[in-house]
Amino acid sequence: MLEWLAAFGGTASGGVTRLLYSDTWIQAQQALKKVMQAKGLDVRFDEVGNLFGRRIGVEEPESVILTGSHIDTVKDGGEFDGAYGIVASLMAVQRLYEQYGPPKRTIDIVSLAEEEGSRFPLTFWGSGWITGRYNLDQAEHIYDKDGISLKEAMEGAGFGAKPMPIERKKPKAFVEVHVEQGIVLERKKKSIGIVSHIVGQRRYTVHFKGESNHAGTTPMSMRKDAMRLMAEWTVFLLTEAELLDESLVATVGKVTAKPNMPNVIAGEVECSLDARHYDSSVLDRFEKKIEEFETHVKTRGMTMSTQRWMSIEPVKLDQAMMKSAARQAKHLGLSYETLISGAGHDSQVFGGYCPTMLLFVPSRHGISHSPDEWTEPDDLEKGIQMLMGELYTLAYV
Ligand SMILES: NC(=O)NC(NC(N)=O)C(=O)[O-]
Numbered sequence: 001m002l003e004w005l006a007a008f009g010g011t012a013s014g015g016v017t018r019l020l021y022s023d024t025w026i027q028a029q030q031a032l033k034k035v036m037q038a039k040g041l042d043v044r045f046d047e048v049g050n051l052f053g054r055r056i057g058v059e060e061p062e063s064v065i066l067t068g069s070h071i072d073t074v075k076d077g078g079e080f081d082g083a084y085g086i087v088a089s090l091m092a093v094q095r096l097y098e099q100y101g102p103p104k105r106t107i108d109i110v111s112l113a114e115e116e117g118s119r120f121p122l123t124f125w126g127s128g129w130i131t132g133r134y135n136l137d138q139a140e141h142i143y144d145k146d147g148i149s150l151k152e153a154m155e156g157a158g159f160g161a162k163p164m165p166i167e168r169k170k171p172k173a174f175v176e177v178h179v180e181q182g183i184v185l186e187r188k189k190k191s192i193g194i195v196s197h198i199v200g201q202r203r204y205t206v207h208f209k210g211e212s213n214h215a216g217t218t219p220m221s222m223r224k225d226a227m228r229l230m231a232e233w234t235v236f237l238l239t240e241a242e243l244l245d246e247s248l249v250a251t252v253g254k255v256t257a258k259p260n261m262p263n264v265i266a267g268e269v270e271c272s273l274d275a276r277h278y279d280s281s282v283l284d285r286f287e288k289k290i291e292e293f294e295t296h297v298k299t300r301g302m303t304m305s306t307q308r309w310m311s312i313e314p315v316k317l318d319q320a321m322m323k324s325a326a327r328q329a330k331h332l333g334l335s336y337e338t339l340i341s342g343a344g345h346d347s348q349v350f351g352g353y354c355p356t357m358l359l360f361v362p363s364r365h366g367i368s369h370s371p372d373e374w375t376e377p378d379d380l381e382k383g384i385q386m387l388m389g390e391l392y393t394l395a396y397v
Pocket residue numbers: 081115116117123124181201342343344345
């Protein structure tokens with residue numbers, strides 16, 4: 001199923017690119033809808049394109065246990081990130097049904113519209129919509145690199161048309177399984193990760209403005225080189241990050257220069273900054289360093305501006321559910337480790353909204369967001385068994 005799903009947006013390098021509301025994204029959601037229907041689930045899309053497959057509860061149909069993950073990917077990502085959580089939910093719910101019949105409480109499998117923030121400068125659109133973190137106003141003034149607004153893209157994919165605001169119903173719990181995307185489980189030879197915290201994350205777009213001019217005739221002392229300024233800023237900030245706290249991570253992963261020519265001094269540079277830590281006060285202190293550099297730029301005859309477009313607080317996941325997962329792992333004879341996630345997850349959004357559990361399975365060599373992402377089928381199976389056990393406890397007992 002994972003291979004089948006990876007074909008929607010498959011790339012030449014063996015990876016997957018499935019950006020929010022793109023043709024391949026629509027095809028994948030539609031194909032999943034058919035799979036859900038074939039399994040006898042009640043299927044619906046919500047206003048933004050989250051896909052739900054429902055197994056209705058026979059005793060407490062109003063109590064909903066939500067389980068799933070996201071369908072979008074980064075550019076040239078792997079076939080497991082997000083997709084595994086959806087496939088695992090489908091398998092677990094199907095097996096429970098075959099073994100025990102319909103649940104007491106309703107189980108909704110969800111294929112969330114978007115998590116990564118790869119197309120638009122916005123993350124967690126799918127889970128953010130469900131939990132009320134986002135509403136449609138946010139969709140109007142957010143643009144992708146081609147100038148298409150989130151709203152336009154959503155309508156192009158056939159969503160966003162219903163009257164807003166809508167009434168949201170809180171699920172009783174959210175359960176997500178995901179690949180670890182890190183090396184801890186593999187190193188410690190553990191099968192299951194039980195996530196206790198997810199780090200806080202902030203993303204920025206930074207703009208540097210100098211003056212473009214001839215690369216041969218402009219003396220070094222007379223230049224306003226935006227590329228050089230960006231490079232100095234990068235070294236300054238990443239060094240500060242290292243000094244500030246050993247758990248702080250900061251990344252400058254995306255750069256565009258103007259006019260982007262070998263023989264022209266760059267007049268403008270735009271880049272990204274991503275910073276993460278499990279304590280938001282450390283992120284606040286890091287932000288002060290950004291301001292410090294901005295002050296220093298004023299003396300250089302150039303300008304810079306920093307826009308923070310994403311900020312999500314660190315989250316502590318539900319303790320009772322963590323204990324339940326540990327019991328489940330022992331019951332199944334699976335080794336487990338309690339972990340902090342350095343990657344953002346939909347569970348982070350749900351974690352502030354309803355009791356939430358996030359489980360990991362190992363990632364080979366800790367690699368993810370790459371075509372080389374891989375998890376052994378045995379490990380995938382163990383994750384499904386854990387999910388089955390937890391869904392049984394939540395929906396059948
Ligand atoms: N699990 C993820 O890869 N998440 C990524 N995406 C978000 N939205 O956090 C990330 O950058 O960590």
